[in-house]
Amino acid sequence: MSRIVKISRRDFLKTGALVGGGLILGFSLPVTEAAAKGKAVASFLQNAFIRIGTDDTVTIIVNKSEMGQGVYTALPMLIAEELECDWSKIRIESAPVGPEYNHTEWGPLQGTGGSSSVRSTWNQFRKAGAAARTMLMQAAAETWKVPQDTCRAEKGFVINGKSKKRLSYGALAERASKLEPPKEVVLKSPDKFKVIGRPTKRLDTPGKVSGKALFGIDAGVKGMLIAVVERPPVFGGKVGSFDAGKAKKVAGVVDVLQVPSGVAVVASDFASAEKGREALEIKWDEGENAGLSTAKMRNHYAELSKTPGTVAKKEGDAVQKLAGAAKTLSAEFEVPYLAHATMEPLNCLVDLREDSCEIWTGTQFQTVDRNTAAAIAGLKNEQVKIHTMLLGGGFGRRANPRSDFVSEAVHIAKGVKRPVKVIWTREDDMKGGFYRPMWYDRISAGLDEKGTPVAWRHTIVGQSIVKGTFFEKSFVKNGIDGTSVEGAADIPYDIPNIFVDLHTTDISVPVLWWRSVGHSHTAFVVESFIDELAHVSGKDPFEFRMGLLGKNKRHKAVLELAAKKAEWGNPLPEGRGRGIAVHSSFGSYVAEVAEVSVDRKGEVTVHKVTCVIDCGRTVNPSTVEAQMESAIAFGLSATLFGEITFKDGRIEQSNFNDYPVLRMREMPKVDVSIISSTESPQGVGEPGVPPVAPAVCNAIFSLTGKRIRSLPIKPEELKA
């Protein structure tokens, strides 16, 4: 059945004529009186989602950042489904910053994250497509002087059923642009979908293969200088004094200046800037974190975990039931700080003028970055323009409420008074903070005589990601940062008595969301510990989970299919082990089965990962498959290698030699299945990450009898 959708005041449709003819269509927030009178058309012209040119091109302006997850294809698919346009005529443009591009779920913020892009634009983008199609059909009907219901839209044409006359969208665009936008549109019923649900080639692939695709680091303007910044060796450190004499003598160096984040060396090109930086002499005031050490932090966390924290979840009386249980089991788990290590190191180009500021960068957080830049530059928000470039990976690092890489670049531009691009080296990027927090978990469970869990107690220790940011208000409830306990305070297992508490620590290491956020640690703990319980009660880990999942049908369905696909229960060749895990995050459900072996030196090889996802209705199955492979590679990097540690306040890692990430030879065979579903579309970019670590560690246990409770896996602990 088709669905009639009212165009609400919020996404009131506006149309306008394009210079040179064409149809522009967009949704915008209600405009204020003043704006409505004068500037509405102008601001609308910049803010359309769809632009149809007289040459038949359909330009789709995407307000989500493309960082590999495929939004530059999935969101156009939503529009194309309703617009009935010719897919080969679609072009993509990244949206400027404007209220009409705000995230539909985040309040007045434009941004990309939380695996929310498809879910949050599902209606918005389809409505945009349907409205444009309606107007094009109306324009055709008027041209031919026939009733509109004798016309249909197909592959970029409006066709009259009777006369067989046809006009292309390009030919109709100008006339359509003069029409009143429809008050309501009819959305297709899903059984009529031709685009949504079909494996579709990415629109951004050709540019990424030719080498012409432009990332932030590739941006350039005339007269641009390049800057690198020497930042304090210790978080919170400050420049005591510095001598720029030698640096300034380096050929190509234009300026050396102090900015809040350190000392910037500005030069005609990157190589000169780097040489200049090497010649810098800086005396640091290291501040109170000079003694920071992972070992000390760990001891502190371990102690804290023995004391009561803030209650995140309480059902029944876990403490009492634990005391009276037939059998109890306790364990401690820990995971380290992790760097995002996006392939493209951070960078930002700023062209600051007296009354304007243009910024080219790969960001996930346009509004925040723009407003921060405006404040530093002393400009109005509207005077700052952000060009969102392709992101060479995001994983959360480019969604910083503190706008670190943008604000620093604006400070430098302010100082040098010329366009300047700040480039972070890999070392800068890795030592620059904003890590996935380090976590320490203490967990215990009580089982009855039959081996059924009756009580579950979980204490979590770690930093809050949102503390001190403007997100604190909305994310922290009753002293609990929701991102610290997600996946732990809402376990899917039927255990009558549950108690989860949290210690939010006060450590000055900058932390941030890292692909799958809190789930990246809670799934490891919960799914490893459930596995331990299964073994203690002498049950098969898959059956044990199924028995506890009760009404959680979607968990069960992915788990069951993953087990089947991985031939769970069938004997494996000598020296191989299997492990299973299931976890729900960002609205989706993922189960994974890992097949591993461990050699005499304790080195782990992951041979195969079977992955099943239920993400509701699928837009582009090809992308879903790619994102699962990607998530598994990302999760494996953390399971096998990833670790940021501190000694004497300094970060011990610097580059891919000491912070290894997964390489081709370590990539397992991945078998992805997608559950066919008519539920609303949900997250895809992140949900594949959480089950990886527990599936692998559970496999290692089944093979070796050794339980991994601390990541990354240390081969010396698994040595034969």
Place this chain on the structure above:
Amino acid sequence: MFSLLINGKKQTVKVSPDTPLLWVIRDHVGLTGTKFGCGKGLCGACTVLIDGKAERSCQIQVKDAAGKKITTIEGVPESSPVKKAWIEEDVPQCGYCQPGQIMQAVSLLKEKPRPTDADIDAEMSGNICRCGTYPRIRSAIHLAAGKPAKGGRK
């Protein structure tokens, strides 16, 4: 002054002799397809062909590249089997590592026109893809080598 032959075109640059070729290509010649990932020869993002062989341009000083035949991603024809296979398999995610991956694959296929999975593991493991496009890179290489792609994934 150094005279470089990049993608069949002579380029003259005025830089210090120890300038990494990567930055000469990016900052001075203005070809931005070749990427900076680590600057230490650890990631392969900066891979170019020098006299037909894959090399890390961040590790080569301009003085050592002068007079040699340099090919960057922009110099590989769009009709080349590798680029076509990359498109067919829809390999890239964020895409940042892909120029380096493609250059490495071109070099591999030149040496071994029918690479095995083990050859691919050996030759391609110096090129990091943080997005984990490895399965598709593998099938694209097999496809470019003339093997049907599906099932080519390890």
